[in-house]
Amino acid sequence: MEDLLEPISQGVQSGEDKRVVDLVGKALESDISAQDILERGLVPGIQALGKLFKDGRAYLPEILISCRAMNRGVEILKPSLSSADISGKGTLVLGTVEGDMHDIGKNLVKLMLESNGFQVEDLGTDVAPGAFVSAVQGEAKVDIVAMSALLTMTMTSIPDVIEALKRAGLRDKVKIMIGGAPVTREFADEIGAEGYAEDCVSAVDEAIRLTSI
Ligand code: B1M
Numbered sequence: 524m525e526d527l528l529e530p531i532s533q534g535v536q537s538g539e540d541k542r543v544v545d546l547v548g549k550a551l552e553s554d555i556s557a558q559d560i561l562e563r564g565l566v567p568g569i570q571a572l573g574k575l576f577k578d579g580r581a582y583l584p585e586i587l588i589s590c591r592a593m594n595r596g597v598e599i600l601k602p603s604l605s606s607a608d609i610s611g612k613g614t615l616v617l618g619t620v621e622g623d624m625h626d627i628g629k630n631l632v633k634l635m636l637e638s639n640g641f642q643v644e645d646l647g648t649d650v651a652p653g654a655f656v657s658a659v660q661g662e663a664k665v666d667i668v669a670m671s672a673l674l675t676m677t678m679t680s681i682p683d684v685i686e687a688l689k690r691a692g693l694r695d696k697v698k699i700m701i702g703g704a705p706v707t708r709e710f711a712d713e714i715g716a717e718g719y720a721e722d723c724v725s726a727v728d729e730a731i732r733l734t735s736i
């Protein structure tokens with residue numbers, strides 16, 4: 524299995540989208556599960572590049588090229604990740620908070636939630652507090668407002684959304700779930716968010732927990 528997963532990770536790191544597409548296809552044909560390909564091939568690839576970026580050994584254009592390779596790999600996995608038995612488990616409004624353009628992690632969270640029977644309204648990136656409020660008002664029933672933040676600077680937008688929901692009289696009608704690299708369970712507790720997940724797989728467990736309390 525590692526014979527294919529490691530090269531997938533390498534392909535993402537070097538931004539070779541055609542190679543990634545080819546290898547992901549081969550991995551699926553070899554009966555490696557879509558979840559393993561995602562978690563043990565594609566995601567480690569982009570994470571390894573993140574470390575190089577931090578150390579000044581990779582630059583933004585390289586990251587964008589790798590993101591494209593990662594996204595093309597994810598596209599191929601989508602049909603295999605979709606659950607055959609989609610029964611409505613609950614509705615989420617999901618977005619990356621204001622000032623933040625990162626969406627790879629958010630898109631994976633969405634993919635995993637939808638694959639597990641949740642309905643997700645994706646508001647995209649750089650979502651202002653008012654847009655979260657309008658989205659909740661626009662749906663018949665929203666169970667969870669889910670926010671992703673990848674920058675230390677934009678984490679502070681999360682309490683702004685909670686405050687906007689309070690002002691609109693909606694706070695008690697929804698649960699809040701947050702995540703993203705700098706976000707922690709402690710931060711969630713501090714700002715009064717009921718839910719936190721470290722990765723896209725645990726986001727599903729957390730959404731199930733939140734919709735059952
Ligand atoms: Co940016 N960036 N970036 N970047 N970028 C980080 C986040 C950074 C840590 C890199 C670094 O310095 N090592 C750093 C932030 C430092 C900080 O504040 N702590 C950083 C910076 C500084 C910046 C810019 C300011 C750079 C600049 O312009 N000088 C700039 C900001 C732009 C903006 O948003 N306003 C910027 C820009 C970019 C790109 C556009 C080039 C690109 C984003 C492309 C895109 O998303 N479409 C990018 C990327 C790719 C990264 C890194 C390399 C990778 C992020 C990623 O996609 N990871 C990142 C370094 C890193 O994280 N190691 C970095 C893979 C993804 C699968 O993981 O997003 O963590 P992640 O999601 C996980 C979990 O966190 C969790 O589940 C996901 C899947 O398992 N999760 C949730 C996420 N959301 C969740 C929500 C939930 C639950 C779980 O519930 C709702």
